[in-house]
Amino acid sequence: MNRYSRQIILKEIGTIGQERIGSSRIAVVGLGATGGIIAELLARAGAGHLRLIDRDTVEFSNLQRQILYDETDVGMAKTDAAANRLQRINNGIEVEPVAKDLHPDNIEPLLKDCDLIMDGTDNIQTRFLINDFAVKHAIPWIYSGAIGTSGMEMAIIPGKTPCIRCLMPVAPPAGALPACDIAGVLNTVPAIVGSLATTDAFKILTETQPRTNFGQLTVFDAWENSFDHVIVSRREDCTCCEGHQFEYLSARIRGLATRLCGRGSIQINPMRPMEIGLEELARRLHDLGEVRCIRHMIRFKNGSKELSIFNDGRAIIRGVKDEAEARALYSRYIGE
Ligand SMILES: [Zn+2]
Numbered sequence: 001m002n003r004y005s006r007q008i009i010l011k012e013i014g015t016i017g018q019e020r021i022g023s024s025r026i027a028v029v030g031l032g033a034t035g036g037i038i039a040e041l042l043a044r045a046g047a048g049h050l051r052l053i054d055r056d057t058v059e060f061s062n063l064q065r066q067i068l069y070d071e072t073d074v075g076m077a078k079t080d081a082a083a084n085r086l087q088r089i090n091n092g093i094e095v096e097p098v099a100k101d102l103h104p105d106n107i108e109p110l111l112k113d114c115d116l117i118m119d120g121t122d123n124i125q126t127r128f129l130i131n132d133f134a135v136k137h138a139i140p141w142i143y144s145g146a147i148g149t150s151g152m153e154m155a156i157i158p159g160k161t162p163c164i165r166c167l168m169p170v171a172p173p174a175g176a177l178p179a180c181d182i183a184g185v186l187n188t189v190p191a192i193v194g195s196l197a198t199t200d201a202f203k204i205l206t207e208t209q210p211r212t213n214f215g216q217l218t219v220f221d222a223w224e225n226s227f228d229h230v231i232v233s234r235r236e237d238c239t240c241c242e243g244h245q246f247e248y249l250s251a252r253i254r255g256l257a258t259r260l261c262g263r264g265s266i267q268i269n270p271m272r273p274m275e276i277g278l279e280e281l282a283r284r285l286h287d288l289g290e291v292r293c294i295r296h297m298i299r300f301k302n303g304s305k306e307l308s309i310f311n312d313g314r315a316i317i318r319g320v321k322d323e324a325e326a327r328a329l330y331s332r333y334i335g336e
Pocket of ligand 1: 165235
């Protein structure tokens, strides 16, 4: 019996739909709770090539809702842990882990050959960057968001539906939106959002059904049992899908520090590519604290400060109070 028999039998999928799913290339950006659900459902459904992009490592506080990971994965890059699990689930698909921060300098090679981009991110800047890229290159993407007990989801098909900037013309100022480390998140919410997003992914990939619900934002509150659809109109003055100004694609990222969703976690993007290899760096750090080499990264601990250093020179620094302290630790242990 074909492993996909239960979905091929569906009139919405069928043999042709399954072939389309099987030949698709899909990027999942962000492998937290929502991205994890999406990646697992797509892998089980037989999506041909999954590119998994995430910048972070697994922490104990992730395990409450991030279904791809277990206790043995803590400290590993999420992409490696996720790829291991997904290949155990379905070895007949290609899974490509990419432990990078998606930014304007690397978005083109990472997303250009994809048929569909799935949003598992936790911040509006990356979503606006994906939106600019997707509209510019006419690649569909699916927006997903989960916070507290509520979630949102919308499929964006460039040229056919409104884009995210039609819904939200400008990014809210930093700190204006609740982050999951402060507002919390009920673990059923990303499961629902991820399921809605994956269902829309199947509709887009199989193209066997008319896309009647596209252009609508689904908004729900799981605790209140409320489920609404908001019709989003295309804005005539949208700078992205009407004006074709892709400001997020030309943003400057070198030397950028970003506060991550996780108390006291700050990511530093290097000013220049790292000149030494991870092995050499591990040797240098050996006398200064506890060093663990995990695949394509180093975990370095000194007292309450912890640095996860990736082979592109990017680092996530935990246990710091602000950006200045993170930058100081970066230059002390890694370089300018
Ligand atoms: Zn727009």
